[in-house]
Amino acid sequence: MDTNNIKNFVVVGGGTSGWMTAAALGRVIGTENCTVTLIESDEIGTVGVGEATIPPIVEFNKLLGINADEMLRETQGTFKLGIEFINWGRIGDAYMHPFGVFGRTIMNVSFWHYWKKAYDLGLSPGLDAYSLNWAASKKNKFLRSANVANSPLAKIPHAYHFDATLYAQFLRKFSTNLGVNRIEGRVEHVKQNPDSGFITGVTLQGGKLIEGDFFFDCTGFRGLMIEQTLKTGYEDWSCYLPCNSAQALPTEAITPKHPYTKSIAHSDGWQWRIPLQHRTGNGIVYSTDFTSDENAHKTLMANLPSAAIGDPNQLRFLTGKRKQAWNKNCLAIGLASGFMEPLESTSIHLVQSAIMRFFSLLPRKTEFKTEMDRFNSSVDEEFRSVRDFLILHYKATKRDDSELWNYCRNMPVPDSLQDKLELYKSGSWLERNKQELFGVDSWLAVLDGQHVKARNYSPLVDRITDEKLKSILSDTRIVLEQCTTAMPKHEDFIKEHCQTQIPASSN
Numbered sequence: 001m002d003t004n005n006i007k008n009f010v011v012v013g014g015g016t017s018g019w020m021t022a023a024a025l026g027r028v029i030g031t032e033n034c035t036v037t038l039i040e041s042d043e044i045g046t047v048g049v050g051e052a053t054i055p056p057i058v059e060f061n062k063l064l065g066i067n068a069d070e071m072l073r074e075t076q077g078t079f080k081l082g083i084e085f086i087n088w089g090r091i092g093d094a095y096m097h098p099f100g101v102f103g104r105t106i107m108n109v110s111f112w113h114y115w116k117k118a119y120d121l122g123l124s125p126g127l128d129a130y131s132l133n134w135a136a137s138k139k140n141k142f143l144r145s146a147n148v149a150n151s152p153l154a155k156i157p158h159a160y161h162f163d164a165t166l167y168a169q170f171l172r173k174f175s176t177n178l179g180v181n182r183i184e185g186r187v188e189h190v191k192q193n194p195d196s197g198f199i200t201g202v203t204l205q206g207g208k209l210i211e212g213d214f215f216f217d218c219t220g221f222r223g224l225m226i227e228q229t230l231k232t233g234y235e236d237w238s239c240y241l242p243c244n245s246a247q248a249l250p251t252e253a254i255t256p257k258h259p260y261t262k263s264i265a266h267s268d269g270w271q272w273r274i275p276l277q278h279r280t281g282n283g284i285v286y287s288t289d290f291t292s293d294e295n296a297h298k299t300l301m302a303n304l305p306s307a308a309i310g311d312p313n314q315l316r317f318l319t320g321k322r323k324q325a326w327n328k329n330c331l332a333i334g335l336a337s338g339f340m341e342p343l344e345s346t347s348i349h350l351v352q353s354a355i356m357r358f359f360s361l362l363p364r365k366t367e368f369k370t371e372m373d374r375f376n377s378s379v380d381e382e383f384r385s386v387r388d389f390l391i392l393h394y395k396a397t398k399r400d401d402s403e404l405w406n407y408c409r410n411m412p413v414p415d416s417l418q419d420k421l422e423l424y425k426s427g428s429w430l431e432r433n434k435q436e437l438f439g440v441d442s443w444l445a446v447l448d449g450q451h452v453k454a455r456n457y458s459p460l461v462d463r464i465t466d467e468k469l470k471s472i473l474s475d476t477r478i479v480l481e482q483c484t485t486a487m488p489k490h491e492d493f494i495k496e497h498c499q500t501q502i503p504a505s506s507n
């Protein structure tokens with residue numbers, strides 16, 4: 001083996017990001033080729049939230065060789081087909097951002113253009129009628145896939161809800177079985193090479209030194225190495241995404257367990273609701289610039305779906321990203337690399353995406369400036385694309401019942417988002433850029449759901465007659481109706497495949 005290969009990886013932090021990183025290093029590089037050491041501190045603990053995911057998590061688990069049902073059983077998990085947004089456009093509204101597509105592309109033209117023409121002519125119901133995930137969600141149904149060729153049931157885009165603490169424990173067991181070394185202890189000092197500034201080791205409380213070639217900073221918001229040691233700097237995006245606080249509070253399990261996350265907007269902020277097998281995850285996200293912790297607390301308590309378990313966990317954050325996620329021989333992953341609020345459940349995905357990008361650019365021990373620059377520019381693009389998508393939800397509100405919504409409706413947005421909005425409104429085709437996480441159908445779901453109207457549709461749709469258009473759309477609806485009729489109830493699917501047997505100790 002090349003002596004310039006990295007031999008010693010050190011991961012500091014044992015939250016979701018630390019254990020996802022350690023598991024991936026153990027699986028992809030292999031502990032026969034390197035040592036992977038993870039240091040975590042029970043005394044500091046983890047952020048303890050982060051329970052809703054998006055579909056690429058399914059592929060990440062597969063890459064690691066994790067059996068999805070086993071993971072769901074151990075984490076009290078449920079399935080997720082999308083996110084329902086309640087009261088976002090206007091009070092009383094409800095729309096969904098479903099995973100997957102609306103209808104199907106016809107003669108190379110995106111389905112939306114056909115729908116738009118028909119809808120404006122009064123020949124079609126709303127966009128929701130053309131999403132399998134949306135239709136299934138409303139019936140509380142779920143299926144991963146069915147062996148039916150050319151059917152939307154062949155592969156249903158889905159993700160998971162799980163208990164964040166149990167997920168980290170699951171990955172810890174998985175990683176240590178792969179040969180990852182776990183060290184319990186608090187890092188007190190980070191040792192650097194005096195000439196290069198590269199990190200050479202970390203010293204634990206009590207004096208033990210752990211040396212390494214490459215370090216992952218998974219220490220959460222504090223960014224122990226990337227910020228406190230390397231002073232990398234942080235780009236603040238709170239002018240676009242002003243929420244800076246959350247209170248998380250588990251409540252008792254609910255029935256039915258909707259196979260989607262709920263995001264409910266209030267005057268104060270917005271609330272998440274995530275049904276797990278053993279309990280329900282809830283929390284409110286808000287800005288202290290516009291409301292007090294007390295008011296947010298009252299709103300949360302007044303809108304719980306079941307009895308509270310314990311007291312709320314108060315969290316503070318600053319929306320933005322680290323100026324460089326990779327600096328010298330340190331790569332920040334997870335909250336240490338930046339945070340955008342959990343509106344579209346993107347953080348765990350950004351962890352996964354950083355890990356995969358690192359493998360695709362896997363550096364040698366020295367001379368990796370090219371890889372580092374490439375990594376940082378891709379992360380930058382990806383974060384900005386997620387940021388723009390999140391801003392859209394706030395900017396496109398018509399609500400005027402609080403200072404928060406008035407600010408958001410009127411705030412200037414980044415040029416990249418403004419360009420996208422202009423393109424959509426003109427009736428042109430939205431395009432997905434290379435590093436963009438959310439595809440055209442995701443953008444359409446939010447734009448249409450929040451009453452942002454396009455002026456036009458593609459002229460190519462005029463190639464077919466109105467009669468033909470009507471019949472294509474009606475056929476699509478019939479197929480989706482047949483598909484959802486054939487799907488089992490979400491709870492029955494869980495019972496058959498991944499029901500947790502032993503009551504969980506975590507809540």
Ligand SMILES: Cc1cc2nc3c(=O)[nH]c(=O)nc-3n(C[C@H](O)[C@H](O)[C@H](O)COP(=O)(O)OP(=O)(O)OC[C@H]3O[C@@H](n4cnc5c(N)ncnc54)[C@H](O)[C@@H]3O)c2cc1C
Pocket residue numbers: 012013014015016017018039040041042044045046047048049050051052053164185186187188218219220221222224246247248283315317333334335336342345346347348349
């Ligand atoms: C309100 C809220 C809701 C969220 N909801 C979602 C969601 O629905 N979906 C989603 O994808 N993401 C969500 N997230 C983000 C998600 O929680 C995180 O991305 C994820 O948990 C990863 O966190 P982390 O591992 O980076 O940090 P943490 O969980 O904070 O872990 C940090 C680790 O570093 C260790 N550590 C810190 N300092 C030291 C030290 N000096 N020595 C040793 N160890 C140390 C700690 O002990 C801990 O193990 C949410 C975040 C917030 C704030």
